[in-house]
Amino acid sequence: MPQIHEKIHELTVGQLAARSGAAVSALHFYEAKGLISSRRTAGNQRRYTRDTLRRVAFIRAAQRVGIPLATIREALAELPEERTPTRDDWARLSEAWRSELDQRIKQLNRLRDHLTDCIGCGCLSLDTCVLSNPDDAFGERLAGSRLLVERPKAG
Numbered sequence: 001m002p003q004i005h006e007k008i009h010e011l012t013v014g015q016l017a018a019r020s021g022a023a024v025s026a027l028h029f030y031e032a033k034g035l036i037s038s039r040r041t042a043g044n045q046r047r048y049t050r051d052t053l054r055r056v057a058f059i060r061a062a063q064r065v066g067i068p069l070a071t072i073r074e075a076l077a078e079l080p081e082e083r084t085p086t087r088d089d090w091a092r093l094s095e096a097w098r099s100e101l102d103q104r105i106k107q108l109n110r111l112r113d114h115l116t117d118c119i120g121c122g123c124l125s126l127d128t129c130v131l132s133n134p135d136d137a138f139g140e141r142l143a144g145s146r147l148l149v150e151r152p153k154a155g
Contacts (some may be wrong), residue, residue, distance in 0.1 A: 010048060013028070013045075016056065034073055035069065037052075055076070055084055062075075065094075065097070
């Protein structure tokens, strides 16, 4: 891994990519979405402060557990003066995300456990279809293999 001399306080996008493991295109995307920021040199080249490394690590860790970028941006915006997230910040924010992650895990487990019951049937009115039609809510109103949008009758 490329080392950065202690006296260097700003990184090029290439240096940031090499150190963070994120692609240059991902860093540009993060910047466009307001997750990280840079200053521009006189030659219009991006320069990132060294603390952007921790911010990128924070973003990537949150993404790995399935947190959407919009939620990550909101979390980073809560930090005072747009500072770099600390270990305590991560603990606080990850605790707030825990219930959302638990719900996703529950949904994925349900999908996995019932996948063979529904695969390919396309029917939204089966009593046992817990994936597309929990509790057969559509079966009470409609029949058939596709859920059609109900349109008001012309009167």
